[in-house]
Amino acid sequence: NAGVMQNPRHLVRRRGQEARLRCSPMKGHSHVYWYRQLPEEGLKFMVYLQKENIIDESGMPKERFSAEFPKEGPSILRIQQVVRGDSAAYFCASSPTRGIGNEQFFGPGTRLTVL
Amino acid sequence: GQQVMQIPQYQHVQEGEDFTTYCNSSTTLSNIQWYKQRPGGHPVFLIQLVKSGEVKKQKRLTFQFGEAKKNSSLHITATQTTDVGTYFCPFNAGNMLTFGGGTRLMVKP
Numbered sequence: 001n002a003g004v005m006q007n008p009r010h011l012v013r014r015r016g017q018e019a020r021l022r023c024s025p026m027k028g029h030s031h032v033y034w035y036r037q038l039p040e041e042g043l044k045f046m047v048y049l050q051k052e053n054i055i056d057e058s059g060m061p062k063e064r065f066s067a068e069f070p071k072e073g074p075s076i077l078r079i080q081q082v083v084r085g086d087s088a089a090y091f092c093a094s095s096p097t098r099g100i101g102n103e104q105f106f107g108p109g110t111r112l113t114v115l
Numbered sequence: 116g117q118q119v120m121q122i123p124q125y126q127h128v129q130e131g132e133d134f135t136t137y138c139n140s141s142t143t144l145s146n147i148q149w150y151k152q153r154p155g156g157h158p159v160f161l162i163q164l165v166k167s168g169e170v171k172k173q174k175r176l177t178f179q180f181g182e183a184k185k186n187s188s189l190h191i192t193a194t195q196t197t198d199v200g201t202y203f204c205p206f207n208a209g210n211m212l213t214f215g216g217g218t219r220l221m222v223k224p
Contacts, residue, residue: 033211043212
């Protein structure tokens, strides 16, 4: 059973460009979470999605960031008009169900560098 | 918002020494999870504790959940260089994990 897959693993963008990060959850998992980690810091929750639905986006910046989890295909985290402060590691996690007590399985992350 | 505080932030130990990290909450927790993140890696689930006073062991790692379910600890016996990394005890709010800064363990060979 393959783990959570993320691509690309490393992404370099210039200021003002768009970044698209992809996440394929573990087989059988329908719950996807996105986290951002700045250097030397803990992970910060961004958004929680189920297929075709955003359940909780309380951690998403109000502008430039969006996420989706379509019926078919991976979950996408999209950052428009990137700025240097967007440079971070973005981790996706998945779980089979939601709720307190469910462990989350993390992908290897996408390291975004904005020049 | 609710969060779990973790101490220490950093710990340097000599290989073979023991190591302990502590998590404390101001409110009662329904459960607590522990994750480990190696340098340059991603968080990996270690264990979940649910019951008051629960103790679980994984080889050299011992996890405890306090009687009041407000604190937890992770103890590593005879550390090895493979134990290097940051250990997190995020608060599980159902929709998300709320991570603190964790405890970064460095082991000198």
